[in-house]
Amino acid sequence: MKNLVIAGTKTTPSVMFDAETGKLEISGQSYPESALEFYQPIMDWLNEYFKLRQQASLSFRLQYFNTSSSKCILNILRVFEKAYSEGKKVEVNWYHNEADEQMQETGEEFAEHLTLPFKVISYK
Amino acid sequence: MQERSKARDIEEIFKAELEISKHTEAVLANEDISKEQLFEEYQRLADEYRHLLRQAMKITRIGDSTQEKLLRTQEELSAANEKLERQAKTDGLTGLYNRRYLDKTLESIFDDARRHNKALAVAISDIDFFKKINDRFSHQVGDEVLKAVAKIFQSSVRAKDIVARYGGEEFVCVFPETTLDEARALAEQVRHNVEHYNWREIHPELKVTLSIGLCADINYPNHEKMLSAADEKLYEAKHNGRNQVRC
Numbered sequence: 001m002k003n004l005v006i007a008g009t010k011t012t013p014s015v016m017f018d019a020e021t022g023k024l025e026i027s028g029q030s031y032p033e034s035a036l037e038f039y040q041p042i043m044d045w046l047n048e049y050f051k052l053r054q055q056a057s058l059s060f061r062l063q064y065f066n067t068s069s070s071k072c073i074l075n076i077l078r079v080f081e082k083a084y085s086e087g088k089k090v091e092v093n094w095y096h097n098e099a100d101e102q103m104q105e106t107g108e109e110f111a112e113h114l115t116l117p118f119k120v121i122s123y124k
Numbered sequence: 125m126q127e128r129s130k131a132r133d134i135e136e137i138f139k140a141e142l143e144i145s146k147h148t149e150a151v152l153a154n155e156d157i158s159k160e161q162l163f164e165e166y167q168r169l170a171d172e173y174r175h176l177l178r179q180a181m182k183i184t185r186i187g188d189s190t191q192e193k194l195l196r197t198q199e200e201l202s203a204a205n206e207k208l209e210r211q212a213k214t215d216g217l218t219g220l221y222n223r224r225y226l227d228k229t230l231e232s233i234f235d236d237a238r239r240h241n242k243a244l245a246v247a248i249s250d251i252d253f254f255k256k257i258n259d260r261f262s263h264q265v266g267d268e269v270l271k272a273v274a275k276i277f278q279s280s281v282r283a284k285d286i287v288a289r290y291g292g293e294e295f296v297c298v299f300p301e302t303t304l305d306e307a308r309a310l311a312e313q314v315r316h317n318v319e320h321y322n323w324r325e326i327h328p329e330l331k332v333t334l335s336i337g338l339c340a341d342i343n344y345p346n347h348e349k350m351l352s353a354a355d356e357k358l359y360e361a362k363h364n365g366r367n368q369v370r371c
Contacts, residue, residue, distance in 0.1 A: 031191060064195075067187030 001052060004045045012038055013062060017045060022053060027061035035068035039075070046079045055089035056080070062096075062103065070106075077114055084116040091117040098122045144172055215289040217267060218274035226288035227347075230298050233286075234347035237300075245299040245307030245340035248354045249314070252333045252366040254293035261327050268326045273318060273334065280314045296351070304340035304371060311336045311369045319367060335361040338371035 001019040008014030013028035032038040058080060077092065084090050094107035107120040135142065151157060151165050213225035237244035251273060258266040270293065277287045277295060286298040299307045315334050323330040337358030344350040361370040
């Protein structure tokens with residue numbers, strides 16, 4: 001299975017999914033013109049990935065995202081939740097800047113909503 | 125605490141929807157309910173679900189466009205801030221740094237040179253007979269001369285050198301990590317380029333020269349004293365026939 005690598009832009013996050021190590025990272029800003037168009041390939045890749053693999057560690061390092069993107073992020077997290085319920089070894093790390101309380105709260109909201117190992121981690 | 129009340133506020137907004145789910149629970153708890161009644165209840169819930177979904181989509185769209193607007197405003201604000209910052213340190217006519225910025229920058233470069241024993245040279249220059257240029261030709265010609273001299277300065281010195289319009293027809297140039305000999309060569313280049321510029325482009329009878337005073341001695345108590353020393357050399361250049369570099 002190929003890695004999924006998407007370079008970030010001003011309005012879209014950078015995506016680095018390593019199929020070998022199971023380390024997946026989404027970082028940057030997300031307010032794409034069409035959230036669906038941007039996130040669909042990511043969803044497709046993840047669905048394919050979990051057919052083959054048993055473990056994954058997903059990290060978010062986002063500075064900003066819009067409402068449409070938050071729906072897409074929830075869809076991604078749902079895929080992880082499903083994998084977890086099937087007994088796969090998954091974890092989600094939600095990184096936020098120490099000063100960015102809003103991003104911390106958003107992470108906590110997501111964590112509250114989902115049944116899977118979900119850590120909210122602050123960085124400087 | 126605030127977090128809790130925010131969550132409660134949101135629940136309040138969805139009060140009607142929460143009532144419906146409570147009602148449904150009551151209906152389902154009733155064991156005597158008929159198939160027809162259940163079907164009706166199902167229909168009602170499906171309608172409500174569709175309605176909520178449409179609402180969620182609308183809210184998402186509104187959220188996106190509001191955030192878009194916020195981002196645009198932020199971008200405009202930071203562009204305006206950048207412009208203001210630029211204006212605050214720039215001379216409007218020539219586009220060079222202004223006196224305020226120069227003073228501040230020279231102070232820190234001077235202190236750094238003193239602390240780390242680095243070379244530093246400062247030049248102060250004055251357009252010769254500038255008042256006569258203004259009187260004889262016009263203030264417009266005077267302004268053109270100032271702009272041209274500014275351009276000559278910028279194209280004659282190095283990227284790391286700092287050129288500022290210091291007063292009416294006075295320019296100051298800071299040469300960081302530069303010895304007196306190197307600075308003298310640069311200043312001489314500026315003087316030469318001013319003298320040989322095609323001033324006829326501005327006015328057929330126009331001639332412009334520049335006098336420059338230089339100081340590369342950092343053993344003064346502060347940057348102001350160092351600049352004064354360069355100014356004394358400028359005075360010497362003026363009294364020694366102008367169109368020359370003195371140090």
